[in-house]
Amino acid sequence: xxxxxxxxxxxxxxxxxxxxxxxxxxxxxxxxxxxxxxxxxxxxxxxxxxxxxxxxxxxxxxxxxxxxxxxxxxxxxxxxxxxxxxxxxxxxxxxxxxxxxxxxxxxxxxxxxxxxxxxxxxxxxxxxxxxxxxxxxxxxxxxxxxxxxxxxxxxxxxxxxxxxxxxxxxxxxxxxxxxxxxxxxxxxxxxxxxxxxxxxxxxxxxxxxxxxxxxx
Amino acid sequence: xxxxxxxxxxxxxxxxxxxxxxxxxxxxxxxxxxxxxxxxxxxxxxxxxxxxxxxxxxxxxxxxxxxxxxxxxxxxxxxxxxxxxxxxxxxxxxxxxxxxxxxxxxxxxxxxxxxxxxxxxxxxxxxxxxxxxxxxxxxxxxxxxxxxxxxxxxxxxxxxxxxxxxxxxxxxxxxxxxxxxxxxxxxxxxxxxxxxxxxxxxxxxxxxxxxxxxxxxxxxxxxxxxxxxxxxxxxxxxxxxxxxxxxxxxxxxxxxxxxxxxxxxxxxxxxxxxxxxxxxxxxxxxxxxxxxxxxxxxxxxxxxxxxxxxxxxxxxxxxxxxxxxxxxxxxxxxxxxxxxxxxxxxxxxxxxxxxxxxxxxxxxxxxxxxxxxxxxxxxxxxxxxxxxxxxxxxxxxxxxxxxxxxxxxxxxxxxxxxxxxxxxxxxxxxxxxxxxxxxxxxxxxxxxxxxxxxxxxxxxxxxxxxxxxxxxxxxxxxxxxxxxxxxxxxxxxxxxxxxxxxxxxxxxxxxxxxxxxxxxxxxxxxxxxxxxxxxxxxxxxxxxxxxxxxxxxxxxxxxxxxxxxxxxxxxxxxxxxxxxxxxxxxxxxxxxxxxxxxxxxxxxxxxxxxxxxxxxxxxxxxxxxxxxxxxxxxxxxxxxxxxxxxxxxxxxxxxxxxxxxxxxxxxxxxxxxxxxxxxxxxxxxxxxxxxxxxx
Ligand SMILES: [Zn+2]
Numbered sequence: 001x002x003x004x005x006x007x008x009x010x011x012x013x014x015x016x017x018x019x020x021x022x023x024x025x026x027x028x029x030x031x032x033x034x035x036x037x038x039x040x041x042x043x044x045x046x047x048x049x050x051x052x053x054x055x056x057x058x059x060x061x062x063x064x065x066x067x068x069x070x071x072x073x074x075x076x077x078x079x080x081x082x083x084x085x086x087x088x089x090x091x092x093x094x095x096x097x098x099x100x101x102x103x104x105x106x107x108x109x110x111x112x113x114x115x116x117x118x119x120x121x122x123x124x125x126x127x128x129x130x131x132x133x134x135x136x137x138x139x140x141x142x143x144x145x146x147x148x149x150x151x152x153x154x155x156x157x158x159x160x161x162x163x164x165x166x167x168x169x170x171x172x173x174x175x176x177x178x179x180x181x182x183x184x185x186x187x188x189x190x191x192x193x194x195x196x197x198x199x200x201x202x203x204x205x206x207x208x209x210x211x212x213x214x215x216x
Numbered sequence: 217x218x219x220x221x222x223x224x225x226x227x228x229x230x231x232x233x234x235x236x237x238x239x240x241x242x243x244x245x246x247x248x249x250x251x252x253x254x255x256x257x258x259x260x261x262x263x264x265x266x267x268x269x270x271x272x273x274x275x276x277x278x279x280x281x282x283x284x285x286x287x288x289x290x291x292x293x294x295x296x297x298x299x300x301x302x303x304x305x306x307x308x309x310x311x312x313x314x315x316x317x318x319x320x321x322x323x324x325x326x327x328x329x330x331x332x333x334x335x336x337x338x339x340x341x342x343x344x345x346x347x348x349x350x351x352x353x354x355x356x357x358x359x360x361x362x363x364x365x366x367x368x369x370x371x372x373x374x375x376x377x378x379x380x381x382x383x384x385x386x387x388x389x390x391x392x393x394x395x396x397x398x399x400x401x402x403x404x405x406x407x408x409x410x411x412x413x414x415x416x417x418x419x420x421x422x423x424x425x426x427x428x429x430x431x432x433x434x435x436x437x438x439x440x441x442x443x444x445x446x447x448x449x450x451x452x453x454x455x456x457x458x459x460x461x462x463x464x465x466x467x468x469x470x471x472x473x474x475x476x477x478x479x480x481x482x483x484x485x486x487x488x489x490x491x492x493x494x495x496x497x498x499x500x501x502x503x504x505x506x507x508x509x510x511x512x513x514x515x516x517x518x519x520x521x522x523x524x525x526x527x528x529x530x531x532x533x534x535x536x537x538x539x540x541x542x543x544x545x546x547x548x549x550x551x552x553x554x555x556x557x558x559x560x561x562x563x564x565x566x567x568x569x570x571x572x573x574x575x576x577x578x579x580x581x582x583x584x585x586x587x588x589x590x591x592x593x594x595x596x597x598x599x600x601x602x603x604x605x606x607x608x609x610x611x612x613x614x615x616x617x618x619x620x621x622x623x624x625x626x627x628x629x630x631x632x633x634x635x636x637x638x639x640x641x642x643x644x645x646x647x648x649x650x651x652x653x654x655x656x657x658x659x660x661x662x663x664x665x666x667x668x669x670x671x672x673x674x675x676x677x678x679x680x681x682x683x684x685x686x687x688x689x690x691x692x693x694x695x696x697x698x699x700x701x702x703x704x705x706x707x708x709x710x711x712x713x714x715x716x717x718x719x720x721x722x723x724x725x726x727x728x729x730x731x732x733x734x735x736x737x738x739x740x741x742x743x744x745x746x747x748x749x750x751x752x753x754x755x756x757x758x759x760x761x762x763x764x765x766x767x768x769x770x771x772x773x774x775x776x777x778x779x780x781x782x783x784x785x786x787x788x789x790x791x792x793x794x795x796x797x798x799x800x801x802x803x804x805x806x807x808x809x810x811x812x813x814x815x816x817x818x819x820x821x822x823x824x825x826x827x828x829x830x831x832x833x834x835x836x837x838x839x840x841x842x843x844x845x846x847x848x849x850x851x852x853x854x855x856x857x858x859x860x861x862x863x864x865x866x867x868x869x870x871x872x873x874x875x876x877x878x879x880x881x882x883x884x885x886x887x888x889x890x891x892x893x894x895x896x897x898x899x900x901x902x903x904x905x906x907x908x909x910x911x
Contacts, residue, residue: 028492035274035490035491037491038300040299040301042299045296045297049296060302061280061301065278087233088231088232088376088467088522089234089235089464090234090235090236091235091238092235092236092457094238094278094281099240120243122281123239124239124240124243124245124283125243126244162244
C-alpha cells in the first residue's frame with residue numbers, strides 16, 4: 001500500500017477499507033469505559049447480496065440519557081425510574097433516552113471518510129437537529145460554532161438512500177494532513193480513521209478513548 | 217448493586233416477574249411502510265412477514281429495545297441482514313386500509329393467534345432450529361397516507377401458564393460464580409458473540425459441568441447431551457438492565473423448557489453486556505420453578521397470552537395507547553412530489569393501472585407551446601410525466617394570455633419557450649423541462665437561413681424523446697415531425713382544432729424499423745404496409761388527407777388565419793390527447809396496438825384505445841375512428857420514408873422548397889388529376905367523416 005496519497009490528507013477506497021478494519025479491531029481491543037458498543041464493518045448490499053469491496057463502519061445503539069442536559073454522565077442522576085408494576089411484569093420508563101447511530105462512509109468525491117449519524121427517541125421518532133444539539137456537550141457545540149469545517153447538514157446516506165445528518169467533509173483532507181504529520185509513514189493509512197475519529201467524534205459528542213489514537 | 221428506592225420486589229421465593237420489552241419503531245420504518253403501502257400493497261391488507269432486530273442490553277442504565285428499521289420490511293427470504301446487536305426476529309405486520317379497520321381489529325384474538333404459533337413452534341421442535349422464533353412479535357398499523365402519519369401498536373406475545381412460575385433466586389452472575397468460573401464463562405460468551413453463526417441466536421445453554429472450561433451450546437445440540445445431569449444454565453440475551461427483574465424473553469424460554477424439554481426447575485442466565493463485552497456484574501443468574509401445565513399438547517389448544525406494549529396494568533386493552541409516527545419531517549421535496557402523484561397511485565389501486573415509473577421516465581416532446589401546448593403539458597404533469605421538452609418559435613402576445621392557460625400578463629413579448637418553463641416548474645417542482653425556441657421546418661413556408669440547422673435539431677430532439685406531441689397550429693408544420701416519427705417508429709400524438717370540432721389521434725407504427733448499424737439497405741427492403749408485428753399499420757395524421765402540405769396560412773382570410781375556435785375546445789382536445797397517450801403507454805403492444813372502436817371492441821384495463829377521436833361540440837358528437845396507413849401518404853408511406861432514408865435532409869429541403877415534389881413522389885398528382893380533388897381545409901374536414909366511421 002503506497003502511503004503517498006495519504007500525505008495529502010486523502011484516502012483511496014482500499015486504504016479506507018483497510019483503515020476501517022484496523023479501527024474495528026483496535027476499538028474492540030481497548031477498554032471503552034463509557035458503555036459504547038463496538039464499531040462494525042457493514043458490507044453494502046446490492047439486491048441483498050453483501051458487497052466484497054464496498055461498505056461502511058457502523059457504531060449503533062449509542063445511548064444518551066437525560067435528554068437536554070449537557071452533563072454527560074453523572075451517577076447520581078440515573079434514569080427516572082417511574083416503574084409501572086403489573087403482577088407479571090414491570091415497565092421501566094425510557095422517556096429521557098435517546099439512541100444514536102453513527103456511520104463512517106467513504107466519500108468518492110472528497111476521497112475522505114464522512115460521518116453520518118441519526119438520533120432517535122427511545123420510541124423510534126427521529127430527532128431534529130435542534131434536539132440533537134441539545135444532547136451535545138458544550139465543547140461540541142463550541143466546536144460546531146467556531147470551526148469552519150464542522151457544519152451539520154442533512155443529506156442522503158449514500159448506502160441507505162434516505163436522509164441522515166452528516167458532518168460536511170470539506171476541509172477534512174487539510175486538517176488530516178496536519179494531523180497525520182505526527183505519525184510514522186507506514187502507519188498513516190491504517191491509523192487514518194482512528195486519528196480522524198478522535199477529531200470528528202468531539203464534534204458530535206462521541207467520547208473517543210485516548211488510547212485509540214495513541215500509538216501501540 | 218442494591219436496587220434504588222422504587223417499586224421493591226417482594227421477598228423470595230415470589231412469582232416470577234419480568235421487565236417488559238419495548239419497541240423502537242424508527243421513523244424511516246414508517247416511511248418505508250408508507251411507500252410499500254402506496255407502491256406495492258395497494259388495498260391488500262393481508263398479514264406480511266417482517267423482521268425485528270433484538271439485542272442484549274448494552275448500557276448500564278438503559279434497556280435494549282426491539283428495533284424496526286426500513287430493513288425490517290425486506291421480505292425475510294431476501295433479508296440477510298443481521299449482526300450481534302441486530303439479531304433478526306420474525307414478526308407479523310397487519311396494515312389495515314383505514315382507521316376503522318385498525319380500531320376494529322380484535323387485538324386479543326390476534327395476540328392469541330401469534331402465541332399459538334409460538335406454542336406450535338415449541339411443540340414441533342422448530343425452536344431448536346430457530347430460537348429467535350420464541351421472540352415472535354406482532355405489529356398492527358394503519359398508514360394514513362394523506363396525513364403522513366402511521367398509527368401502530370406492537371405486541372410481544374408471551375404464553376401465560378395457568379400455574380405460576382416461581383422465582384427462587386436472582387443475583388448478579390459475578391456474585392454467584394467463582395472468579396475462575398466467571399472468567400471462563402466470560403471467555404466462552406465472548407466467543408459465542410463474536411461468531412457470525414451464533415451471535416444472532418438469543419437463546420442458548422451453558423454446560424458448567426467441567427471445572428476447567430465452560431461450554432456454550434446451541435439449543436439444537438441438546439439431544440446429544442440429554443442424559444448428562446450436570447449443572448446447566450439456560451442463557452438468553454436479556455434486553456433489560458434491571459438488577460431486580462429478568463427480561464421479557466425469559467417467560468417464553470421457560471415455556472419452551474417446560475413444554476418441550478419437560479423441565480420443572482432451571483437455573484437461568486440473563487445475559488447482558490456493557491459496550492460490546494459480556495458484563496457478568498450486570499448479568500443475572502437465577503432459579504425458577506414451574507409445574508408443568510396441563511392440556512397444552514392438544515393441537516387445538518389456544519394458550520392465553522399477554523404482550524401488548526404500553527398496556528397499563530389492570531385496565532387491559534381498552535385503554536391501550538395508540539402510537540403514532542409522524543412522517544411530515546422526512547423529506548419535504550419528496551413529500552411534495554408524492555402529494556402530486558397521490559391521486560395517480562390511488563387510481564392505480566382500484567381501476568386504472570398507472571405505470572408511474574414509465575410515465576416519469578418518458579421524455580415527452582411537445583411541438584408547440586400555444587393553446588394546445590399549455591393544456592397538454594399541464595395534463596401530462598398531472599398524469600405523472602416528469603420529463604418535458606417544449607419547442608415553440610413564437611412569442612406570447614396579449615391575446616394569448618387568456619387562451620393559453622399557462623401564461624400571464626407579464627409574459628407578453630417573451631418567447632413562449634422561455635415563458636413556459638417557470639410556469640411548469642411552479643406547478644410541479646419535480647418536472648425536468650427543456651424548452652427550445654425554434655420554428656418547425658415547414659414545407660412551403662419562406663425559407664429562413666437556419667432551416668437546415670432546425671431540421672437537424674428536430675431530428676435529434678425526436679430521436680431523444682419517447683413520444684412526440686404535434687400541437688402546432690398549422691397543418692403543414694406537422695409534416696416533418698410526422699415523417700421523423702414514422703421513420704423512428706416513435707409514438708406520436710396529434711391534437712387539432714377546428715371551429716367547433718376537434719380531433720385527437722395517435723399515429724400508427726412506422727414501416728418496419730431502422731436496422732442497427734450498417735444494415736440500412738436491408739432495412740429499407742423491409743419497408744411494407746405492415747409494422748414489425750406483422751399487423752397492417754395504422755395511419756398517421758396525413759394519411760387521411762390526400763394532398764401535399766402547402767402554405768395554408770397565406771391564402772386565407774383573417775378569421776381563417778387566426779384559427780378561430782370555440783373556447784373550451786382546446787381543453788377537450790388536449791384532455792383526449794393526454795389520455796390517449798396514457799392508454800397507449802399501458803397497452804402491452806404500445807405503438808403497435810390495434811385501433812379500438814367504441815361499441816365494437818372490448819375494454820382493456822385502461823379502457824378503449826382508439827386510433828382517432830373526432831368530436832364536435834355543436835352536435836355533441838364523439839366518434840372513435842380507425843384508418844390504416846395510406847400507400848400514398850405524404851408523411852408515412854413507404855415511398856416517402858424510403859426517400860428520406862436514402863437522401864436525408866436533402867430530400868427534406870427539397871420538399872420544403874417545392875412542396876409539389878411530394879405529390880409527384882407519392883403519385884398524388886396523378887390521383888388528384890383523376891379524381892378532381894379540391895383543396896380541403898383540415899379544420900373543416902372534421903364535419904364530414906362518415907366514411908371513416910365505417911372502417
Ligand atoms: Zn400517413
